[in-house]
Amino acid sequence: MATEAGKQIGYLNFNYERDASKKRNIFISYMYVKSEYRRKGIGSKMLKFLLAKKKNITWINFWTGKEIEKNKGTNIYIKNGFQKLAYQEDYYEKGVGTTLFVKRIK
Numbered sequence: 001m002a003t004e005a006g007k008q009i010g011y012l013n014f015n016y017e018r019d020a021s022k023k024r025n026i027f028i029s030y031m032y033v034k035s036e037y038r039r040k041g042i043g044s045k046m047l048k049f050l051l052a053k054k055k056n057i058t059w060i061n062f063w064t065g066k067e068i069e070k071n072k073g074t075n076i077y078i079k080n081g082f083q084k085l086a087y088q089e090d091y092y093e094k095g096v097g098t099t100l101f102v103k104r105i106k
């Protein structure tokens with residue numbers, strides 16, 4: 001969760017469960033920053049904070065949400081070292097797909 005003066009201004013939800021190999025990897029389910037606080041680096045900071053906290057992971061991945069696909073804001077993930085691995089067109093509605101981003105940690 002990101003806060004300013006005690007107020008929540010953003011959050012990042014993720015799963016961090018052990019898989020069949022007994023390793024943990026991160027799957028982001030959603031990331032959000034209040035609209036008046038966007039483009040100030042808060043989303044990037046939350047991603048960096050998560051990666052700094054969670055050690056011994058091999059990869060982090062997620063499928064993008066509808067809003068970021070509509071806004072064409074997915075550059076945030078490229079800027080933070082993620083690779084675009086797949087794209088599913090017309091996923092949310094006609095013309096709005098979803099993208100699989102992955103970052104290999106080690």
Ligand SMILES: CC(C)(COP(=O)(O)OP(=O)(O)OC[C@H]1O[C@@H](n2cnc3c(N)ncnc32)[C@H](O)[C@@H]1OP(=O)(O)O)[C@@H](O)C(=O)NCCC(=O)NCCS
Binds near residue numbers: 031043067069072077
């Ligand atoms: C996605 C989100 C969390 C990004 O948070 P943020 O704090 O604005 O992110 P940052 O300030 O770290 O942005 C870093 C870079 O991402 C890109 N970016 C972010 N939002 C963008 C937008 N709306 N349009 C184009 N590029 C965008 C830019 O390259 C930006 O760098 P710049 O400001 O130097 O150009 C925020 O826009 C949000 O909550 N959106 C609504 C919910 C959502 O779509 N969540 C993502 C689900 S996958």
